[in-house]
Amino acid sequence: MHRWFVFLLSLLLAACGEGALHVQPAEEWLGDEPEAEPMVQTFREVSRAVGAEARRQCLKQTTGQNCDFRILVDLNPQASVNAFQTLDENKQPVIIFTRSMIESTQNADELAFVMGHEAAHHVLGHxxxxxxxxxxxxxxxxxxxxxxxxxxxxxxxxxxxxxxxxxxxxxxxxxxxxxxxxxxxxxxxxxxxxxxxxxxxxxxxxxxxxxxxxxxxxxxxxxxxxxxxxxxxxx
Ligand SMILES: [Zn+2]
Incomplete structure (x- = not known):
């Protein structure tokens, strides 16, 4: 896991490109089985709220950085518990959560905290x-x-x-x-x-x-x- 963490891993990921992942924007994630619905709803709500606040902090604290966060979910069922941030080829910040990471959080506050932490790495130019x-x-x-x-x-x-x-x-x-x-x-x-x-x-x-x-x-x-x-x- 960068487990949210090692962003050597996210640098590596930037090199591999998103093609290696089964990613989907948070807003478009529908969930493929009915019992997943509350988790999907929570993830979408948290993504909206944290994405907006992260953008606000980024605009306030940085100059010339792309502050439009894209929050994606990696639906690959084999992907381990992980969340990380990286930059795409246009230097747009991307935060990726694996599905198992979302499942391992127990409430919206935990999800928001992990997301806020990842967004902070970008705002701080890490x-x-x-x-x-x-x-x-x-x-x-x-x-x-x-x-x-x-x-x-x-x-x-x-x-x-x-x-x-x-x-x-x-x-x-x-x-x-x-x-x-x-x-x-x-x-x-x-x-x-x-x-x-x-x-x-x-x-x-x-x-x-x-x-x-x-x-x-x-x-x-x-x-x-x-x-x-x-x-x-x-x-
Ligand atoms: Zn971190």
Whole structure:
């Protein structure tokens, strides 16, 4: 799962294109069996409300960025629990939820919170920032390998490692930033981020591993609580 998360994965996805997915716009998703109907309705409502608020935040906080979010559902029944954001070829922000991700949320607040978090990554320009960091760190590691007299293969290896180390150094901060703005987007869209963040209770805790891509869940819940308090939301 980027599980909402690793957006190395979303970069990869951007490279693969949507052709590999069975995606459908939230608004056009009808659901193919009657019992799916409430879930489809909820997803559509949340997409509308969070999409509109994410657009508002994006217009307020960025210049020259495409703020028209497309929210899609991946209907592939084999697709794992996942939600992620990426940019399409026109730099339009796209948020994709797999069907199993939608099914794994327990209420509209959780769905809104995950969506708000993904939208926040775009508003905060994380894909671009991450690739800048990766390039700078790759170049630096490459230079060191060159100074040590490494051959072309050694330099390339060093660059790859550099890109990885650079991204790892920032990825947890990006997640917490996205949780913070995601809390605001969720709240302004009419949902309760404190209820939404209970989603963390059910996902495996990455703990505080050195090379982990995600902050410990407790740290994420903490930032949601602090932000909610600033919004005047009672715990
Ligand atoms: Zn994230």
């Amino acid at each position: 894909i671009a920032r991450q690739s800048e960091i990766a390039s700078a760190s790759a170049a630096e590691f490459g230079r060191v390998a060159e100074l040590r007299g490494g051959d072309a293969a050694a330099i390339e290896e060093a660059q790859k490692l550099g890109a990885q180390v650079g991204v790892q150094a920032y990825v947890k901060d990006f997640e917490l930033e996205a949780d913070q703005l995601g809390t605001i987007i969720t709240y302004n869209a009419g949902y309760n981020p404190l209820v939404g963040a209970r989603f963390f209770d059910r996902i495996p805790d990455p703990g505080d591993r050195f090379l982990g891509t995600h902050p410990p869940n407790a740290q994420r819940v903490q930032i949601v609580r602090e932000t909610a308090e600033q919004l005047g939301l009672s715990q």
